[in-house]
Every structure is written in structure tokens, then in C-alpha cells.
Amino acid sequence: xxxxxxxxxxxxxxxxxxxxxxxxxxxxxxxxxxxxxxxxxxxxxxxxxxxxxxxxxxxxxxxxxxxxxxxxxxxxxxxxxxxxxxxxxxxxxxxxxxxxxxxxxxxxxxxxxxxxxxxxxxxxxxxxxxxxxxxxxxxxxxxxxxxxxxxxxxxxxxxxxxxxxxxxxxxxxxxxxxxxxxxxxxxxxxxxxxxxxxxxxxxxxxxxxxxxxxxxxxxxxxxxxxxxxxxxxxxxxxxxxxxxxxxxxxxx
Numbered sequence: 001x002x003x004x005x006x007x008x009x010x011x012x013x014x015x016x017x018x019x020x021x022x023x024x025x026x027x028x029x030x031x032x033x034x035x036x037x038x039x040x041x042x043x044x045x046x047x048x049x050x051x052x053x054x055x056x057x058x059x060x061x062x063x064x065x066x067x068x069x070x071x072x073x074x075x076x077x078x079x080x081x082x083x084x085x086x087x088x089x090x091x092x093x094x095x096x097x098x099x100x101x102x103x104x105x106x107x108x109x110x111x112x113x114x115x116x117x118x119x120x121x122x123x124x125x126x127x128x129x130x131x132x133x134x135x136x137x138x139x140x141x142x143x144x145x146x147x148x149x150x151x152x153x154x155x156x157x158x159x160x161x162x163x164x165x166x167x168x169x170x171x172x173x174x175x176x177x178x179x180x181x182x183x184x185x186x187x188x189x190x191x192x193x194x195x196x197x198x199x200x201x202x203x204x205x206x207x208x209x210x211x212x213x214x215x216x217x218x219x220x221x222x223x224x225x226x227x228x229x230x231x232x233x234x235x236x237x238x239x240x241x242x243x244x245x246x247x248x249x250x251x252x
Contacts, residue, residue, distance in 0.1 A: 001027045001093040002037070002083050006062070008069070008098055010124035012105040012153040012226050013191055014077075017068040022081040022096060024051075025060040035085035041069050042078055074102045103152045105226045108162065109248040110154050114138050123151045129233070136169070136241050138212075141183075141231075143238035153190040153226040154247060161250040162219040164200055164229065167243035171207030179237035180205040187219045190226045197230065204234075212243050218250065 007021035020039055026032050032055045038048045047067035055061060071077050082095040101124065112122045115137040127145035132138075139149060156162065170181035182204045188197025200217040221227055231242055 001025045002081050002096040003060070003093075004096050005079060005081055005098045007064070008071075008079060008100045010101040010103065010150070011190060012103045014071040014100070014102040016070040016072040018071050019064060020067075020069050020079065020081065021062055021064040023060055024055065024063055024083060026055040026057055027093065029057055031056050032085055035083055037063060037065070038082045038084060039065050039067060039069070040080045040082070041071070046070075048084070071100060071102055074104050076101050106152050106154045108154060108156070109246065110152075111244065111246040112151060113244040114242065115244070123149055125149050133241060136212075136243070138169070138241040138243045139231075141233050141236055141238065141240040141242075143233070143236040146233050146236075148186075148194050148230040148232045149242065150194065150228055150230045151245065153228045156219070156221045156224065156227045158222060158224045160220070163248050163250045164217045164219050165214065165244075165246045165248075166201060166216070167212050167214050167245075169208050169210070169212045169241040169243070170203065170239065171237065172210070172239045173207065178207055179239065180207045181233075181237065181240045182206070182235040183231060183233045183240060185217065186230050186232055187221075187227055188230075189221075189223075190228050194230050194232065197228075200229075212241070219247065 003023045003025050005022050007019050034052050036048050036050050039046045077100050080097045112119050120132050126147040129145035129147055130149050133140035172179050184199055185201040186197035187200050
């Protein structure tokens with residue numbers, strides 16, 4: 001079985017030679033000594049490569065293709081990896097698929113308003129922790145998988161300050177018991193790990209009493225480039241809602 005593709009993320013800097021790495025698990029009862037992995041991009045086969053490595057039952061491995069994926073064209077790309085093995089008794093779990101967007105970097109001012117559901121295309125996230133909440137017109141975090149909500153990269157200039165606006169709702173109360181949220185908003189150079197990005201806003205034990213509230217922070221950068229904003233859940237009761245963000249040049 002191919003369980004996931006681990007190496008690709010939405011970005012403004014995707015190229016024609018992206019590395020593709022997939023996780024392969026032997027969910028059968030016998031060892032597998034040789035099998036094929038097929039890589040496709042947008043339903044076009046890129047390569048089929050043979051893996052000559054013994055994989056015991058319940059064991060897993062990471063495989064990186066020699067062939068590269070061309071994701072240089074702006075837009076949404078579908079990347080799939082399929083395992084092909086002789087005598088495979090269950091082919092239903094043999095393919096992992098991921099959608100990756102090659103964004104064009106946004107110019108400032110930049111606004112994302114989730115009152116319009118199509119604006120979910122302005123951000124990306126891993127797993128199932130984030131989803132669109134139609135009732136509130138917001139992105140909702142349900143505390144099942146802790147991954148950041150990352151927005152499209154923006155063109156920022158060195159030495160300038162930018163005003164980040166955030167509208168959100170957090171926490172709830174039940175029979176006199178309060179269940180707050182803890183999260184932070186960070187900004188960093190696209191292509192670097194989110195956990196290394198600079199903190200812009202931070203919330204610990206926040207409960208907004210069932211209302212959406214607005215807050216602001218300052219973003220600065222030492223060098224010009226493409227930067228992204230991310231919402232990073234830290235400790236959640238599953239009641240964090242992001243209504244909108246906006247980034248504008250700060251008036252000096």
C-alpha cells in the first residue's frame with residue numbers, strides 16, 4: 001500500500017524537477033522482495049521504477065523517485081503514486097494522491113475572506129484538521145490533526161513593515177466550564193520550515209465568547225522575497241475559526 005506522498009507542498013516556487021517521496025507499507029502477510037512504483041502527474045505517467053528491497057509484513061519504507069515531477073505551470077496539480085506488485089490480493093489501497101497548487105505570489109495589499117468559500121483555494125493544509133465551515137463562513141480547526149493553515153506567498157520588500165489583520169473566533173463555554181484555544185500566527189520565507197517562522201500574534205487561553213473578533217500585528221522582513229502567513233494551532237478544543245486575514249503596507 002502507498003499511504004502518503006510526503007515531499008510536496010503548495011508553493012509559489014515549484015519547478016519542473018520536484019522530488020517525489022512516498023511512504024510504502026506492506027499490509028500483507030508475506031514479505032515482498034520486489035515491486036514497482038508508478039508516478040503520474042495530472043494523469044500522465046512520468047515513470048515506473050522498480051524497488052528491489054525486502055519489505056516485511058507491517059513494515060514501511062520511504063521511497064524517493066529518481067524521476068522528477070514537473071509542477072512549474074501555475075495552477076493545481078494532481079500527483080499520484082501507485083504500487084504494483086505480483087500477487088497483490090488488495091489493490092484498493094495501492095495509490096496515494098496529493099493535490100499541489102503552484103501559486104503566483106500575491107502582491108500587497110493581500111486579503112483572504114472565507115465568507116467566499118472559493119477563498120479556501122488561497123491556503124493549504126495537511127491532513128483533516130482544517131475544513132471549511134459553511135455556517136460561519138470560516139476555516140475551522142477540529143483538533144484532530146495539528147498542522148498549520150498556510151496562506152499563499154506574498155511579495156514583501158526588505159526594510160518595510162506590514163500590518164497583518166486577523167478576524168477569528170475561539171473557544172466555547174458549556175455549563176460554566178470554559179474551553180479556550182491556544183494558537184499563534186507566524187510569517188516566514190516560503191520554502192523554509194513553518195516552525196522556524198517569526199511569531200506575529202500569539203494567543204494562550206483565548207475565548208471570544210462566541211463572537212468573531214479582530215486583531216492586528218506587525219510583519220517585518222530583513223530581505224525581499226516571497227513570505228507566507230500561517231495559523232498554527234497549539235492546544236485546541238476544536239473551536240478555532242479563521243474568518244479572514246489581510247496584509248497591507250504599514251503607514252510610516
